[in-house]
Amino acid sequence: MVFRAILPVSFLFFSIFGLFLSIWIVVTASTFTFYPLSVGAPELSPGLLLGNGAIALLALFIWQSQQKRLILVSLIITLVSLLLSVLPLWQLPATHQRFAAEMERSLGVQPEAIQLPNGRFPKGVLGKASLTFYESQPFSWQTFFTGIPLPPVRYDADIQFAAADGTSLKLDLYRPAQVGQHPTVVMIHGGAWQHGSSRDNASISRYLAGQGYTVVAITYRLAPRYRFPAQIDDVRSALEFIRQNAANYEIDLNRMAIMGRSAGAQLAMLAAYPTNTPIKTPNHPPFRAVVNYYGPVDLAKGYYDPPNPDPIDSKKTLNAFLGGTPNQFPVLYQAASPINFVRPNLPPTLLIYGGRDHIVEAKYGHFLSEQLQISGNIATFLEIPWAEHAFDTLPSGISNQLALYYTERFLAWTMKD
Known part of the structure; x- marks a missing residue:
């Protein structure tokens, strides 16, 4: 009873x-x-x-x-x-269809037909063997419960690439199990320029290494102790280190991409897009592709038009990063905003944003995509309607499965021989 x-x-x-x-x-x-x-x-x-x-x-x-x-x-x-x-799953088929159409528009090929590393194709295409990832689907219930597949890779941690103002800067290296020269992805973490490390999103780095890429996950000095341009200087120091040590780390300098999340995406774009600023630009290798996960694009607009609600206090975050307001430091805000360096002949750029992002709103990524295309560049813009900022924090979540499905195909297309 x-x-x-x-x-x-x-x-x-x-x-x-x-x-x-x-x-x-x-x-x-x-x-x-x-x-x-x-x-x-x-x-x-x-x-x-x-x-x-x-x-x-x-x-x-x-x-x-x-x-x-x-x-x-x-x-x-x-x-x-x-x-x-049920809302995200209900929206998934239409979102997948829209993403496929966008990638076909920008790359001129259906994503399902893109040859993946090591000669692998999605199941049922050209009679090849099936994928070890999601086969021909952007979402897998099995992956949701068991996690994204992480094949054995070679991993080297804490490789020092620079020492700036007494701060030791280190990177982590993920390499395929098979020895040889590999296409390379430089990975830059986010964290509002104030937090994070090279080990953030390690499962994605390990996954990409399992797909045949050398992944170099780097870090940088953090705000507010170190303000811009310290962060982009550190990224460029890492790129110079990579250039000098490419042979030792099995890096193919002719097939490199740079990928970042949030603050890391902003730094990735600054590193990949040539800048006409007083900031020193070392002779780092060119990139075949830029992958931007929800990165800030126009910092002055982000300051004056913050999201609502604004859970990280955007003005306070930007003050910590740049030392003040756009009125106080207009040159710094301009130099830190990738939108100011759009011009012809930039690397193909993949932009993935959350439709409900309340830290970096998707409208900024969409505007950057439009400007890249107007300048004659390849840009693929994908907006996940249900996703918030940092959706890939959960690697096997519905948004990251979808994003990774298109990211690996974009990388394969841009870094093909």
Whole structure:
């Protein structure tokens, strides 16, 4: 009797908890404390869908309980949670179709037909063997539960590439198991220029190394102790180190891409796009491709037009990075904004943004993509409608699976022999 009395109350508790988690799929936290919920809920939505579905089925199973009113309330709450948690999966097919069309427009080839490293094609294309990743699909339930595949690779940590102002700057090196010269991806972490390290998103670096790339994950001096241009100076020091040690680290200097997330994407674009500024530019190798995950594009506009809500306090973040406001330091803001260096003959650029990003809004990435195309460059802009900033924090989440599906094809196309 006690169990039968407690059971409906338990279902009510779990249904409310499920709604609490699911509602962050459509609600953005106004403070950074709760922002991880806004980031994580859409990425975990397939799991939330199964969990909410299980609660609903069990509630129906015990419908004959004496406390039908509590069960009915639980069911209503759970149905709302189900509708919320199904949204990303419901949007996925149309988003995938739109992304495929955008990549075909920009690259002139269907993404499913792009030859991946080591001669691999998606399953069913040209009769080749199937992929070890998502085969021909951008989302896999198995990957969601077991994680992205991480084949054995060679890993070397903490290789010092520079010492600036007494700060030892180090990189991590991920190489395919097979010895030889490999196309290379330089990886730059994010963290609002104030946090992070070369080991951020290590699973993605390891995954790409398993796909046949040498991945060089670098770091840089952090704000507010070190302000711009210290960060881009450090990136360029890393690139010079890579150039000088390419043979030792099996790096093909003729097939290099640079990839960054958030602040790291801003630095990646500054490194790849030639600049006419007093900032020193070493003789680093040219890039075949730039991969920009939700990177800041125009820092002055970002200062004066912050998102709403603004969970990281954009003005405070930019003040820490650049030392003041755009009115105080207009030259620095201009030099730190990739949009100012758009011109012809830039490397092909892949831009992936979250449609619900409240740190770097997707409109800035879209504008940069338009300007790149107007200047005659190849630009592929992909906006994930349900995703927030830093969606790839969960490597097997729905957004990162989709983003990685197109990223690996973009890299394969741009770095082909």
